[in-house]
Amino acid sequence: MTGRRCLIPLRPSRLLSAAAVAGALLISGCGVLPGSSGSADQPVTVMTWAPERAPDGSPHAMAGATAMATAYARWVNEEGGIDGHELRVITCDEGDTLLGAGRCAREAVKRDAAAVVGSYSRHGQAFMAPLEAAGIPYIGGYGASTEEFTSYNSYPVNGGQSALLAGNGRQLAAGCDQVSLVRPDSISGDGMPPLLDTGLSEARGPRSVDILAPEDATSYAAQAAQALEKSGDGCVTAVLGDRTETFFDSFRRLEPEGSRVRVSSVLGSVGQPLIDRTGGRNSPFEGAYVTGWYPDSNDSSWSGMRRVIRTHAFADNRVDPEDTGVQTAWIAYTVLRAVIEAIDEPRITAGKVSSSLNRGTQVDTGGLTPVLRWRYKDMLGTSAYPRIINGQVTFQVVRDGRLVADRKGFVDVSETLSDAHSIN
Missing domain, CATH: 3.40.50.2300 (Response regulator)
Structure with a gap:
């Protein structure tokens, strides 16, 4: 079998350089340099x-x-x-x-x-x-x-949110004698109590009181009153996504002076931009526990x-x-x-x-x-x-208007997620 001949024209006055020959070979399709892939890295x-x-x-x-x-x-x-x-x-x-x-x-x-x-x-x-x-x-x-x-x-x-809820239970167990969970009255919300309760129980904390809330309300006065009644001097955690701010606005309006109730939520429902927007250290989230996925933003x-x-x-x-x-x-x-x-x-x-x-x-x-x-x-x-x-989360707290670490490092809730699913 006869191979294809590759003819490289010479300049009239001198031979082509090695680089020019190689370039001509590539253009003609005759071959590539030894060790070369023949194409540059593509976008x-x-x-x-x-x-x-x-x-x-x-x-x-x-x-x-x-x-x-x-x-x-x-x-x-x-x-x-x-x-x-x-x-x-x-x-x-x-x-x-x-x-x-x-x-x-x-x-x-x-x-x-x-x-x-x-x-x-x-x-x-x-x-x-x-x-x-x-x-x-x-x-x-x-x-x-x-x-x-x-x-x-x-x-x-x-x-995801499942890890945050499981971690929120672990975070609240240490300092809350009673916990009220305010969550959406929806199919997705139905899976929240087992996750939170499994986290609470693994840390030998209480079971939560389940308080259902509409997803699109403009006021949560009824749910806030119920949460205050059921939590005593314990903790109220709300996981309502964008409506979490609305709930805590209703909650703070009803909260009696001198109340020792701690509030809590998870990343995605509460974050630093929301805290800044609602008053920083004067926001309704001052002192709140927040469970996140990553280190606090000051890390x-x-x-x-x-x-x-x-x-x-x-x-x-x-x-x-x-x-x-x-x-x-x-x-x-x-x-x-x-x-x-x-x-x-x-x-x-x-x-x-x-x-x-x-x-x-x-x-x-x-x-x-x-x-x-x-x-x-x-x-x-x-x-x-x-x-x-x-399956690892971080524990944070709002202090002087800033989300900061409540506990250094990560907390692994992988086992909690598995246990919650088996219970549910």
Whole structure:
């Protein structure tokens, strides 16, 4: 068999340089340099979505997540990319609707995204199926939808609201003789008491009094009065999402002078931006216990994120370093970076990202979470939470208007989650 001849023209006056010959060979398709892959590292396209402008009446805008993703891309690309790959971030306004979530997922498929990273959506039933069909991994979602902890396509970085409730029980057990739980009168709310009570019982605390509340009320005077009556001098914890502020406003109006009731909640229902907005040290949350996923925002482990925000998002007021959506997006992109570096190939695809994660790529987040891995043996594995790999939480307290550590380090509630599910 006769091979194809490769003819490289010479310049009239002198021979081509070695580099020029190599370039001509590449252009002609005749060959590549020994040891070369034949192609440079290609850009990696990913998507981040969140409700940037939620519908009227919905408080679930989370524009900080997409803004953090954009700032992260600016930073790594200025540094030469991730392992030589330019990072291209597509953002999508999910709008806090089923239609919006599905539209964003289909756009990720259309744009051949290697992953969806650091996103926020409550509508997993709309976005997960299109991603599964295309094999696009969902890395480090906020934890706002059930599918994030059940789909084989999801790689969560925290334990969601379930871990927070289990941890809240552990946090309250030490200092509360009685506990009232104010929670939504809904199917999702029905799972809250077993989680809180299991956490309380493991720390030899009391069982909670279950107080149901409508999800869309403008006043919670009746529930506040019931909570005050049932808690005595104990604790009242409210997990009502965006309506938590409304509940505690009603609660403080009814609370008698000199009351020793401690109030409590979980991250996502209460956070530093809410505390700031409602008066700082004069807010109704002063002294509150709050269970979170990550170290408090003053912790030095956030210094890298804060530096990137200062240099690459300094004029974007959507990027609040104390916002949990911003923090989760940062951690999710930390995971993406570790995975791309572990693959070390010119072309990064969704399949390669999923394969790397499934094989056990190890991600060190610098103390923001435990070391993360998504092997089968790393997962909690219960039927309710099969994809949780990080069952650790942090205990915080509002002191002088700031969320600070109530206890240093992480508290592992993985066993509590398993026990609560078996009881329920």
